[in-house]
Amino acid sequence: MKKKAKKAKKPSTAVYSISQCRQLGRKCRENGQYEKAEMYYQKWIEQNPVDAEAYNLLGNTYREQWKLEEATKCYKQALAIHPHYAAVFNNLGATVLEQGETKQALEYYQAALRLEPSFLHYQSFLLGLHYPSGLSAKYIFQSHLTLEKYLPPTKKNNSKASIQVDNSEKIIRIGYVSGDFRDHSVNYFFEPILREHNRKQFHITCYSNNSYEDSATKRLKRLAHQWVDCTTLTDKALCSRIKRDQIDILVDLSGLTPFHRLGVFAQKPAPIQITGIGYVHTTGLASIDYRLVDQHTDPVSYANDNMVEQSLYLPHSYCCYDPLTELPEQFPSPALQSNTITFASFGKLSKISTATFDTWCVILQKIPHAQLHLYNHSFQDKSTCDKWLQRFMDKGISEQQIKLDYLESTNKVLTTYQDIDIVLDTFPYNGCTTTCQALAVGVPVVSLWGETHAARVGGSFLTTVGLSELIADSPEQYSELCVHLAQDLVALDQLRSTVRKKMLSSPLMDAATYTHHLEALYTKIHHTFI
Secondary structure, eight states, rough: OOOOOOOOOOOOOOOOOHHHHHHHHHHHHHOOOOOOOOOHHHHHHHHHHTHHHHHHHHHHHHHHTOOOHHHHHHHHHHHHHOOOOOOOOHHHHHHHHHHHHHHHHHHHHHHHHHHHHHHHHHHHHHHHTTSSSTTOOOHHHHHHGGGGGGGGGOOOOOOOOSSSSTTTTTTTTEEESOOOOOOOOOOHHHHHHHHOOOTTTEEEEEEOOOOOOHHHHHHHHHHEEEEOOOOTOHHHHHHHHHTTOOSSEEESSOOOOOTOOOHTTTTEEEEEEOOOSSSSSSSOOTOOOEEEETTTTOHHHHHHHHHHEEEEEEESSOOOOOSSSSSOOOOOOOOHSSSEEEEEEOHHHGGGHHHEEEEEEHHHHHSTOOOOOEEOGGSSHHHHHHHHHHHHHHHTTOOOEEEEESSHHHHHHHHGGGSSSSSEESSSSSSSSHHHHHHHTTEEEEOOOOOSSSTTTTHHHHHHTOOOGEEEEHHHHHHHHHHHHHHHHHHHHHHHHHHHHHHHHHHGGGGHHHHHHHHHHHHHHHHHHH
């Protein structure tokens, strides 16, 4: 006997007040139910089509789904209704930055700042400064010096004599503060440290400023002596907690990136404060004493002129990397089979500066049979794909030479590297995690020495690994190097056969030694302090 077919559910005709739409939309977004959130915000707009807040929140919902064109339209509609809505300018800046429009993003951030000179808007502006080509290190540094004036007034305690340090345990108490204790790029560089810490000499507390938890969070919780969820704590409350925990050295892992707690560091709750790993520049805060660097990313002459904090130099690299997963099988250069060189980049579109883009186009023009594959979450948005493809075509690059795609997982990223012959680093903002991933899988990376820390990370990694021959000193040399590598496939494959071995045996992936050096620095500055 056939079952009766279920009647299709009729579309919801329930009537919600604007207040209910706002509340339900927010809850749905928090739970990842974006389509439902869209529905509630659209119902809100139906009731009040000239409410800029509704369009702003709908735009945020689209942006969180990488529907960047729809998000942009919503933000512009909000500004048409309310031309002085600072938060919308900031959101619009973040959206076009994801599409690689760095100049336009900075203009939107500056508009937000003019309307509302807040810490949030200035933070966005400072983050955006690292992407375009043509900005001097001096300008970027001086811009960071202004950050402190946007912080709420605080009673700072910078006097060493007035802070009591209880060293009776003879154990140094370290506090790590971050919003990225999860499956995030920073964790590839933090988890190996936490795993290797000497627990007899150091007591580790992690202050997590993100309520989202995943498998990486669970691993980190097991590795720390103490775990503090500080997402709901005010700066004042978190400062009190840090003092109560008697932290000797407080380490910031976020800088100006989302979910940071620089407002806490500005109040100096710990006698010694350090920043490192998570941000590519000075914080601009006098209350932070030190910054983790290496001789390649921050030569002494550069550090002296561009950092507020004193530089703590690690012997090899300022960080160490662990892929935190099993690496895929190593394969020969795919060009040996296809006879076509495949270049690739896995970084943010915002990192593809005008100088980077133009240099890549020169390479593709010189090797017309070569392909360039770009992988980015923003390519889930068709309009973004269309714009980038047109940019290449306007430079005379064939559509067949370009592939634009996005990858859903880290494992998919790692296996995709097997199809790539050469990874192209971006400049002036180099890749970090993506460069380490490529080298660990065994793919050569071509980079360019620049002026700032952000522009020297690629060179630092390649030098540490023993592949300094892949670092160029100018865009012209960069393109020549790529063309030279592409012209001799046998030599390219021989190079590829050495990359993975060099990476795995390098200081860049020696977490035990790196952590030993880091702990030696902690001990030295702690003893100097007391």
